[in-house]
Amino acid sequence: MTDYAIELNGVCKSYRFFELQNIALQLQRGTIMGLIGPNGAGKSTTIRILMGLVHQDRGEVRVLGHRMPQEQIAAKWDIGFASEDMRLYDSMTLGWHISFMKSMYQSWDDLYAQLLLKRFKLRAEQKIKGLSHGQRVKATLLLVLARRPNLLVLDEPTTGLDPVARHEILRELTAVMVEDGRSILFSSHNTQDVEQISDQITFIDRGRIIDSMDKEVYLDRWRRLRLEAPDGVALRALPGVIEIQQTGRLAVAIANAFEPHLPNAYESSGARVRAVENMTLEEIFVANVERSREEVNA
Amino acid sequence: MTEFNSVYTVHIQMFVISQTDKRPMYLQIMEQIKQRIAVGDWAAGQAIPSIRQLAADIGVSVITVKRAYLELEREGVIVTRQGKGCFVASDSDLGTRIREQELARHLDQAVRSAAMMGLSQKNLEKRIRALYDRVTDEEKEPV
Numbered sequence: 001m002t003d004y005a006i007e008l009n010g011v012c013k014s015y016r017f018f019e020l021q022n023i024a025l026q027l028q029r030g031t032i033m034g035l036i037g038p039n040g041a042g043k044s045t046t047i048r049i050l051m052g053l054v055h056q057d058r059g060e061v062r063v064l065g066h067r068m069p070q071e072q073i074a075a076k077w078d079i080g081f082a083s084e085d086m087r088l089y090d091s092m093t094l095g096w097h098i099s100f101m102k103s104m105y106q107s108w109d110d111l112y113a114q115l116l117l118k119r120f121k122l123r124a125e126q127k128i129k130g131l132s133h134g135q136r137v138k139a140t141l142l143l144v145l146a147r148r149p150n151l152l153v154l155d156e157p158t159t160g161l162d163p164v165a166r167h168e169i170l171r172e173l174t175a176v177m178v179e180d181g182r183s184i185l186f187s188s189h190n191t192q193d194v195e196q197i198s199d200q201i202t203f204i205d206r207g208r209i210i211d212s213m214d215k216e217v218y219l220d221r222w223r224r225l226r227l228e229a230p231d232g233v234a235l236r237a238l239p240g241v242i243e244i245q246q247t248g249r250l251a252v253a254i255a256n257a258f259e260p261h262l263p264n265a266y267e268s269s270g271a272r273v274r275a276v277e278n279m280t281l282e283e284i285f286v287a288n289v290e291r292s293r294e295e296v297n298a
Numbered sequence: 299m300t301e302f303n304s305v306y307t308v309h310i311q312m313f314v315i316s317q318t319d320k321r322p323m324y325l326q327i328m329e330q331i332k333q334r335i336a337v338g339d340w341a342a343g344q345a346i347p348s349i350r351q352l353a354a355d356i357g358v359s360v361i362t363v364k365r366a367y368l369e370l371e372r373e374g375v376i377v378t379r380q381g382k383g384c385f386v387a388s389d390s391d392l393g394t395r396i397r398e399q400e401l402a403r404h405l406d407q408a409v410r411s412a413a414m415m416g417l418s419q420k421n422l423e424k425r426i427r428a429l430y431d432r433v434t435d436e437e438k439e440p441v
Contacts (some may be wrong), residue, residue, distance in 0.1 A: 030360055171357045178354045192317065199361040214363050219322060278322050 004062070005029045005151050005183035006050055011059030013045060019043050020207045023059070027185055027200065032177060032192030035187040036281075037204035038289055043187040044083070046204065047155050049082055050185075064151055077105070080144035083155035085094075088128045094139050095124030098146075105147045120168060123276050134165040141169060145176065146174050152176065154186040164282035166190075195219075195281040203285075205292050222279045222287075223258040227251040228272040238265050242291055254279075254287055313356045323358060327366040332375060335386055336396040345386035346376065 006027035013020040021043050033159045035043050043258040048054040050061055052072030061068040066075035088097055094117075102108045117124060120138040131139060141157065152173070158166045174197050176182050188194050194201060195215070202212040211218065229235045229249050237244045251271070255262060263273040279287075311329050315323050334340040347355065353363040367384060370376045375392065378384050386392070412422045 031361070167357070174357045174359070175354045177360055178350050180350075196323070197357070197359050198316070199359045214361065215359060216324065216361055278320060 003029060005064055006033075006185060007060075007062040008046075008050065009060045011046075011056045011061060013049060013050060013054065013056050018036075018042070018045075018207060020049075020056075020198075023049075023209055025202055025209060025212050027183055029183050030177070030181050032173065032184040032186070032197055033198040033200040033202060034198035035185065035202050035204065036189070036191060036194050036285060037187075039189075041204040042207045043204055045153055045207075047083070047153060047185070047187060051079070051153060052076075064199055077107075078150045080147055080149035080152045081154075082140050082144050082152075082157060084159065086140060088139065090129040091127065093125055093127050094122060094131075094142075096137070097125060097128070101143050101147065107148050109146050109148050112148065113142060116142040116145060116172070119172070134161050137161060138165065138169070141172070145172065150182055152184040152186070154160075154183075154184070156188060157186055158188060158190055165276065166193065174199055191281040191285050201281070203288060205289055208292075210288060210292055219278070219281065219284070221256055221258055222284045223255045223262075224275075224277040224279055225253040225255065225263065225266065225273060226275040226277070227253060227266055228274055230270045233270060235266070235269070235271055238262065238269075243287065256288075313352075315356060315358060321406075323362050324365040324369070326362060327352075327356070328370055331366070331370060332396045332400075335375065336393045336400075338393060340386050342386055342392055344386045346386060348383055348386050 004026045006025070008023050010023050011023040012021065018040070024041075025033075025046075035046065037043050045054060049056050050063055050068060052069035052075070055069050063075050064078055066072070068075065080110070098111055098113055102110065102113075116122075120142060122135060122139055122142065128136065133225070137157065137160075141154075144152065144154075154173075157173075161169065171192060173184060173186070176184065198215055200213065200216050201215050203210040219291060225241075227235060227250070229246060229251055231249065235244055235246055235251045237253065240255045240259055240262055241253045242256045244251055244253040246252075251283075253266075263276055266273055287297075308413055313327065315326055319326055331346075333339070335342075340346060342358070346352075349363045349367055353360045356363070367376065367378070371378060374387055374389070375396070376384055378385050408426075409422070417425075
């Protein structure tokens with residue numbers, strides 16, 4: 001057994017107007033990875049490739065040790081996959097879906113399914129066509145979770161949900177992690193969700209991975225420094241700083257490789273450091289995407 | 299199954315991770331654990347939730363709670379015993395020490411902002427004295 005639930009190496013896929021370039025990522029067993037990026041960045045394509053739904057042009061994909069897409073049948077018994085475009089049968093009840101899944105998967109946990117019904121406030125007798133968007137999302141997740149798969153792959157599980165439903169789902173996902181060795185990969189536009197529950201963060205933009213690392217390390221590397229320059233001096237971007245903006249004497253520097261000595265370095269160049277602030281993933285997201293676009297345009 | 303039930307029965311609702319709090323989540327968790335110890339809810343030497351358990355209870359990533367526990371261990375607030383789990387340090391003065399640290403931090407911040415504003419030492423002392431009088435007066439007054 002490998003230590004990775006998911007491993008992608010040199011994965012490429014070309015479409016007429018979009019190209020996934022040289023994707024490499026590793027999801028360690030027992031961890032949650034959040035995949036973030038703007039619309040059309042390649043998140044869903046990456047997920048479809050690792051589920052074997054789209055075949056890569058080049059590169060190696062292993063999921064739970066199985067080569068994809070070749071060994072997808074064997075792999076899928078142990079993967080719970082949910083995405084927006086997954087359909088339930090409208091004219092059937094949720095209970096019917098539950099019995100169907102139960103007959104398919106030996107790993108089905110009926111008690112857990114009952115518990116999830118209660119927690120998600122769903123009713124087995126209800127037909128799918130009568131469910132709201134939020135209830136559908138929860139129903140789909142219930143059907144996936146109660147199989148107790150070792151790996152969950154969720155494409156935008158919280159999109160379009162109200163705050164309460166989002167909370168319930170995030171809670172359920174973190175509850176899964178109480179057991180050792182379970183892994184989750186999920187994509188989201190919601191940086192708050194990703195910041196809250198993921199152990200690893202992977203950033204995709206324009207078909208490339210910009211960053212992929214431990215969340216705590218990642219958030220720690222970014223800082224915003226509020227500086228006051230001596231009269232008539234334009235402050236420079238010191239090593240570790242990716243962007244500095246100055247109007248008059250006040251400047252804001254964004255560091256993506258922050259080191260504790262950076263404020264001192266500014267102090268010794270004559271500036272006064274008024275504040276060193278942590279950044280939210282949302283702020284990092286925006287700064288990162290803007291920077292990568294400038295590089296592309298340059 | 300029991301494992302799953304326990305996630306919800308041991309609900310530690312009182313942990314609140316705030317999005318408007320500018321500090322990183324691991325610092326917020328550290329502080330809330332310290333508060334619990336300072337007020338005596340978590341007694342010296344008492345067993346505390348495992349990292350995975352607390353992460354699930356609060357609904358945050360394992361890595362964030364792991365970092366909070368590591369830092370707390372470094373500060374001597376909690377101890378991890380191999381194979382037995384995590385415990386509040388068995389130091390009877392821990393509550394006092396944490397409150398002392400908290401006070402030192404607030405004073406430090408106050409003095410720094412005063413210095414930044416160019417406030418004299420005397421002036422700062424005067425304001426602290428006035429504040430002290432006001433707060434103790436408020437405590438005397440019946441509500």
